Amino acid sequence: MTSSSAAATTTTLLLTLSLLLFLSLPAPSLSSKPLCHPQDRKILLQFKNSFTNPNPSLPSWNPNITTNCCEWYGVDCDLTTNRVTSLSIFSTNLSGQIPASIALLPSLQSLTLRKLPYLTGTIPAAIAKLSNLNMLRLSWTNLSGPVPSFLSQLKNLTFLDLAFNNLTGSIPVEFDRLPYLGAIHLDRNKLTGQIPDWKFQSGNAPDIYLSHNQLTGLVPKSFGYYNYSTVDLSRNMLSGDLSFMFGSNKTVQALDFSRNSFEFDLSIVVFPASLTWLDLNHNKIFGSLPVGLTGLNFQLLNVSYNRLCGKIPAGGKLQSFDVTSYFHNRCLCGDPLPSC
Numbered sequence: 001m002t003s004s005s006a007a008a009t010t011t012t013l014l015l016t017l018s019l020l021l022f023l024s025l026p027a028p029s030l031s032s033k034p035l036c037h038p039q040d041r042k043i044l045l046q047f048k049n050s051f052t053n054p055n056p057s058l059p060s061w062n063p064n065i066t067t068n069c070c071e072w073y074g075v076d077c078d079l080t081t082n083r084v085t086s087l088s089i090f091s092t093n094l095s096g097q098i099p100a101s102i103a104l105l106p107s108l109q110s111l112t113l114r115k116l117p118y119l120t121g122t123i124p125a126a127i128a129k130l131s132n133l134n135m136l137r138l139s140w141t142n143l144s145g146p147v148p149s150f151l152s153q154l155k156n157l158t159f160l161d162l163a164f165n166n167l168t169g170s171i172p173v174e175f176d177r178l179p180y181l182g183a184i185h186l187d188r189n190k191l192t193g194q195i196p197d198w199k200f201q202s203g204n205a206p207d208i209y210l211s212h213n214q215l216t217g218l219v220p221k222s223f224g225y226y227n228y229s230t231v232d233l234s235r236n237m238l239s240g241d242l243s244f245m246f247g248s249n250k251t252v253q254a255l256d257f258s259r260n261s262f263e264f265d266l267s268i269v270v271f272p273a274s275l276t277w278l279d280l281n282h283n284k285i286f287g288s289l290p291v292g293l294t295g296l297n298f299q300l301l302n303v304s305y306n307r308l309c310g311k312i313p314a315g316g317k318l319q320s321f322d323v324t325s326y327f328h329n330r331c332l333c334g335d336p337l338p339s340c
């Protein structure tokens with residue numbers, strides 16, 4: 001037997017084996033999806049047809065191909081009730097506004113409309129009727145208008161993401177009434193006014209992302225009370241003191257306060273041992289770098305473009321960062337900057 005015919009025989013054998021295997025396997029998972037509830041299918045078709053380009057944007061949402069809406073792109077259903085529990089539409093050219101009929105999907109727990117550049121209009125009040133929602137993600141769209149305070153009626157929300165939109169106005173204080181909220185993303189909008197004086201019900205506040213807006217004023221003192229793991233207030237027009245955000249009893253991991261007008265004495269700040277990410281660049285922070293910084297396990301430290309002075313303490317991670325972590329201060333010196 002030549003090596004090529006041996007190879008051919010092996011290939012035939014493998015093909016036969018895989019065909020046998022394929023035939024003995026259970027039917028592909030698609031057809032094991034729950035059979036969608038007729039009322040939900042009707043609402044999904046209404047939702048689809050409310051857009052100006054439904055067929056090219058949601059080609060699988062076609063009852064001529066499959067009537068089972070649980071098999072359509074981005075749709076998930078509950079295995080026992082057959083109701084639609086999750087809708088996740090991502091990166092299509094779907095053009096138009098979010099229809100109020102979305103509220104007629106009563107079992108919806110997760111709603112994601114993301115990277116839809118032609119999604120316009122405001123966030124409809126109907127969304128507040130989706131009382132089972134735990135995840136609401138409307139991001140990278142052209143949605144405009146306010147961040148609605150009626151979202152605080154969605155008591156089960158654990159994740160709220162309205163980032164990368166064209167939202168205006170101020171941030172609702174009512175979000176502190178959401179007992180399970182673990183993260184709030186309002187970054188990359190055009191929000192103005194002050195950060196609300198949130199009084200979260202638990203000592204553990206959600207992760208807060210407010211960067212790239214036009215927020216002004218002071219950070220409310222109440223922020224000093226809570227345990228956060230991440231707070232990102234970068235690229236706003238915030239000012240004043242922030243020293244109350246630190247302290248040895250905190251459990252915070254990442255703080256980004258860069259590109260604002262914060263002004264306080266860094267020398268007296270005690271940093272929590274949990275802190276691994278601290279970006280303070282482009283503010284008006286003065287004083288010197290406290291020796292306590294050498295005890296922290298930083299992944300990132302950036303204090304550039306401030307008004308700091310004195311010797312960079314030696315030790316810990318402080319010399320593992322390059323000049324750009326420290327440059328453009330008033331008179332900061334020592335490794336990795338030139339010696340004092």
Ligand SMILES: *[C@@H]1O[C@H](CO)[C@@H](O)[C@H](O)[C@H]1NC(C)=O
Pocket residue numbers: 055061062063064
């Ligand atoms: C389904 O088929 C009907 C009849 O052929 C047709 O009129 C309709 O446009 C089709 N629907 C879609 C979404 O393609």
Ligand SMILES: *[C@@H]1O[C@H](CO)[C@@H](O)[C@H](O)[C@H]1NC(C)=O
Pocket residue numbers: 091092093
């Ligand atoms: C969306 O529209 C843009 C520009 O018209 C086009 O380049 C892109 O391919 C479209 N994307 C989809 C997923 O249809």
Ligand SMILES: *[C@@H]1O[C@H](CO)[C@@H](O)[C@H](O)[C@H]1NC(C)=O
Pocket residue numbers: 115116117118140141142164165
């Ligand atoms: C919003 O629309 C503008 C103009 O049509 C477009 O350039 C931009 O990418 C859109 N924004 C998003 C986040 O999709």
Ligand SMILES: *[C@@H]1O[C@H](CO)[C@@H](O)[C@H](O)[C@H]1NC(C)=O
Pocket residue numbers: 131132155156
């Ligand atoms: C929140 O979710 C729980 C189950 O996770 C459910 O029992 C409850 O009804 C929901 N709350 C609201 C306001 O719908």
Ligand SMILES: *[C@@H]1O[C@H](CO)[C@@H](O)[C@H](O)[C@H]1NC(C)=O
Pocket residue numbers: 142144166
């Ligand atoms: C954002 O909204 C403003 C005012 O509502 C509008 O003038 C602007 O074109 C919008 N930007 C984009 C990218 O759509």
Ligand SMILES: *[C@@H]1O[C@H](CO)[C@@H](O)[C@H](O)[C@H]1NC(C)=O
Pocket residue numbers: 202203204225226227249250251
């Ligand atoms: C913050 O966390 C610490 C350590 O887990 C805990 O002792 C403290 O009570 C918490 N603070 C609040 C306000 O919940």
Ligand SMILES: *[C@@H]1O[C@H](CO)[C@@H](O)[C@H](O)[C@H]1NC(C)=O
Pocket residue numbers: 224225226227247249250
């Ligand atoms: C940390 O301690 C300060 C002062 O003792 C207290 O006011 C603050 O509530 C505490 N913060 C946390 C997160 O426990």
Ligand SMILES: *[C@@H]1O[C@H](CO)[C@@H](O)[C@H](O)[C@H]1NC(C)=O
Pocket residue numbers: 281282301302303304305321322324325
């Ligand atoms: C620190 O921030 C400055 C200003 O944005 C930037 O140029 C520099 O690359 C940053 N350095 C590090 C190490 O993050």
